[in-house]
Amino acid sequence: MRRARTDLVRTGVVGVFLAGLCYGLAAGLPAYWVFLAMSAVISGVLLQSLGVVAGHAGMVSLCQMAFAAIGAWTTAQLHVWGVPGGLYVWAPLAGLAAVPLGLLIGLPALRLRGVHLAIVTLGFAATVDVVLAATSFPGTDHGITVTRPAGLTSDRQYFLFCCAVFAIVGIALKLVRGTRLGASWRALRESERATAAAGTSVPGAKLSAFAVSAFVAGLSGALLAGQLAMVVSKNFDPGQSLVMYAVAIMVGAHHPEGALIGGALGVAVAEMLRRFGVPQQWSNVIFAVGAVQALTQGAGMSDAIRGLLHGVARGRRAHPATAGTPVPVAAGAPAEAPADAAAPAGPETTGGALEVTGLTVRYGRVTAVDAVGLTVPAGTVVGLVGPNGAGKSSLVDAVSGFLPGSAGTITVSGGRVDGLPVHRRARAGLRRTFQQDRVPTGLTVREYLRFAARRPVSDADIAEALAGLVEVGPEGPISALDVGTRRLLEVAGALLARPAVAVLDEPAAGLGHAESARLGEWLASVPARYGSAVLLIEHDLDLVRRACTRVTVLDFGRVIAEGPPAEVFTRAHVLRAYLGEEMAA
Amino acid sequence: MTASKAAVALLAAIALTSGCGLSEDSPAASASGSSGDSGTIKIGSVNALSGPVTFPDSSSAAKAVFDRVNAQGGINGREIEYIVTDDKGDPAAAAQAARDLVTNQGVVALAGSASLVDCAVNAPFYTQSGIVSVQGTGVDPTCFSSAAISPVNAGPYLNTAINLYYASEVLKRDKVCSFLAILGNTNDAYGQAIASWTKLTGKTPVVDDRTVKPDSDPTPFVLRAKKEGCQAVLYNGTEPMAIAWMKAVKQQNITGIDWLMTTAPYTDAVAKALGTDGDGMYANAEFEPFTQADSSALADWRSLMTEKNVPLTSFGQGGYLAATHLVDTLRSIQGPITRESVAKAFKELKPIESPLTGTPYEFGDAAGHMSNKAGKIVQLEGGQWRVVTPDWVRYPGTLG
């Protein structure tokens, strides 16, 4: 509680200091420098828009200038129409006008990635440029220029207005960053499959990232129109979009300070070159080299600065930090856990948490899963084992919705989910984890668990979810964890959502023997703690014995045995199928 | 949430601060620069010096003029300091350059600017700052429709009108076509030029194609001109575009069409690059054609440019002319030379005759200026430019 208050005081002080700084700059700088600072802040707003789509969500967008152009065009048009409210009203409207285009470009992004997306967005930028060049900006032919409203007429006042817009955008994006939407953008960057499996709609996340990005870019276009009074299509040249993308990478525009540095660099480099009489083209060379340099580091300037500051801060309070945040390590379930489990949102049905009948998966002429039936009763942990290539992974993919072509019925707590997309199945109470490491590294442990839970969770919930499973502090970044730990964290996240059933795909891979044993005990306690049933896919038969009440054996896509582990693992044909040559030898 | 509190704090602080103080800067009052009678007289210009299309000659020529004035004792003993800035064809850089000149350096006027974006981006700012610009090469339509700017050149729109007029009235071609590359907000200005010609002559272009792009292959357009039976074709391409156009004409072996270009390709580089491939191509010189070595009208310009090592180009003529007009006007000012007195002098300017142009240079109080309304037609032959019309072709109509 006290920490929250000191944080509050600190951010308050920083906020007041920054506001004072802006005012000081506006009042104290020579008029020319105010203009330069204004340009820097407006580019900063545009870079923040790139920070959303490219920085957070990891999608290439080479058409930000086109969005800005729509914003500026709208501003000019609103001015010509004489819409009341001045720039205060026009700017948000300009942002909104860019949103449909953002959504339009977001649609191909649902299927196109990487270089495909780069080409499409570049093509889009070129197209908007062609259309804008053919139809000049409203008012320019009649010498009507965008006028600033009362209170913003001087450059100094307008500079403050730009600072305010930049701050609002920065703070709003920071707030969004803390929400599930913001986390979903960063999760998207890591893995679309994991994002969907956590119950988040991938199309929704992508489209929202493009929409928000277009809105912010549109705002910057409106600011530019207000700054220059007259804009032409050349202000929004597609080449500029390319350069801006390079700058965004170079500075790390997903942090507001990075965006500001980028804006300032753009202006400062041009100014320096001018002062020293060097051709302006060199600035693009500098940005190109800077971007390549940032890419070799894997992080832009803002990340580097944050890392540096963080390192200093940690060095300064190294001891209190380790003492102040003890890692919760409890062997068993905490005392209050069963009380919590008494009111799970999940299953109340008497039937199975997960029921699969006649599930069939075909890849071409190969039948990977052949009419498999499987039941995970509520409140139980069921194992699914089988040799490599038995069809376990295909079965998990089909159940969780990644193979829409599969046949068969799947019910979760009595409700049919086959036919639903992945994220809808997840929301219906069917969670899964992955064999591959797909935990988004851009999040902290707490952010990830909140994102995965899809429900309000307190710090106590988080501590409890981690207890006995994985020894990490909630503040730490996931990127600092090893793969085995990340995987356990994924398990904790899936269960924190209190699903009807959690399908865990080899959670023990990469764990040592002792850790594996502890995981087995923890899994056995899951139904009591969370009210969730578990379908455990695992190679480690000891773990299965320890955790599961029943086990299903799969071979060549068919169920060959089913029953309590102790009994199933003694059957001859199971041993033959599972251990194969080892038995024969 | 701490961030939201920070947001509130920051917004409140900004709202508080922006409310008080920060009264309006009067751009005219602030940094009025070399006011009074001491120090240098600062003159500025905004130019495309780097980037895809550059016009370095205009400011170089203007500098040559100012250097000569300084060598001869300056204006009433005060030297002229000529500040040349680069906008790299980028509107943002042009805006930055203009602010630097006007608010930071405190120039009293602009002269000899040659840029694709300067007028469009900075015209409102010049008006607001009460400064005048004697544009060396104006391209954008705003150059010709701002109270603060009066270019010495004719500009692509009047060029277009003169070319159409020359094709239909002097060459007596019935089927006149126009192929235009529309860059930026030039569509309406070209439209007005064509409409003005139509109004004057009662004729309409057989083809009015405005879809040429700088990087498109000209072959399909050249073929279209042939297919539609054009007898004279107007094209507004820049140097590389015009070269590509004429090469396509040559490749397709098209004959019997007169090709009329604006001023842009009237350069030695084009003549050299095309060689005999450009035979018959017309261009419209906005000033006394610079390729005429023996023209007495050009004697002073030619000797000055040669002395100062400035390439002999049409842009150089524009810069020379702009600087000369400015110097004449500065000399006429009684009392201190400030931004206000210079602006006043230009607003009250009597038309200035010059042997380099067909019509006198004007400024005055008009809302827009297009005083150079004449051209001389030149033609390429064997890699050499040749003057076809020894007399000025004055355009009798008005644009817009």
Next chain:
Amino acid sequence: MLQGVVSGLAGGGTFAALGLLLTVMYRLTATVNLAIAATGVVGVYVMALLVQAGWPYGVAALAGIVAGALASVCCGLIMTRWFATGGPQIRTAVSIAQLIGLIALAYICFGDEPRVLPNPADGRVATVAGVTITMGSVILIALAVLIGTGIHVLLTRTSLGLRLRAMAERPITTELLGIGTRALTVTVWGLSGALASIVLLLVAPVRSSDILSLSMLIVPACAAALVGGLRLLSGALLGGLGLGLLEGALAGSATVQQYRDVVPFVVILFILVWNQRGEVWDAAR
């Protein structure tokens, strides 16, 4: 209509040739080299400089081709030195940065004044539908076909091709087999740069020859390569030709003139989305 189509042949050959180079580079080095046309521009301008200095065209052109190859090798070295293990996203970003840097450097080194660009193939071959087909367009299309078939044969029939494919598909295994993948990769970059220079030497004299316009030939070239999904050589070839013919046909038609440049983009968008419609997820599994 037919006239327009025929007049688009030269453009089609250009797009196809560059699209093929993109496809091959993607298959062999896992990079979409957006700067490939820009490296060709370096070749063209070096040639122009040398011709201006009085060199005979043949020698100057050869020097230009070498210069283009060297520029490409530099890009390739950056890519292999620091981004050998980078994902496609990072490589795309690096490529974008290289494009920006190369264009800027080209302007700094060569300026913007129009150059005398001798046309090595300006003879006339035939006249179809009132359109003269030039030697240049025939050579360009032949070059595109030659690049396509040549690479196909190289990759499928020769041991070098086998090694190249092995390198592209299993770089680490190939390295373990004692084949220096880095040298091979950089060679691929250099050869692509040389071929791009040849293509541009043929195109530059008949198109608008400024640096930016020529470098931006990459956009239609990418579109052509995408028609083949960046894998099929035949797709890139046909895509490039189709795009050129479309450009020519649209230039001749009066109805869609105004937004003519939008049409290829829309066509490409649809082809791309259709090709990739199955790519619901970012990773295979």
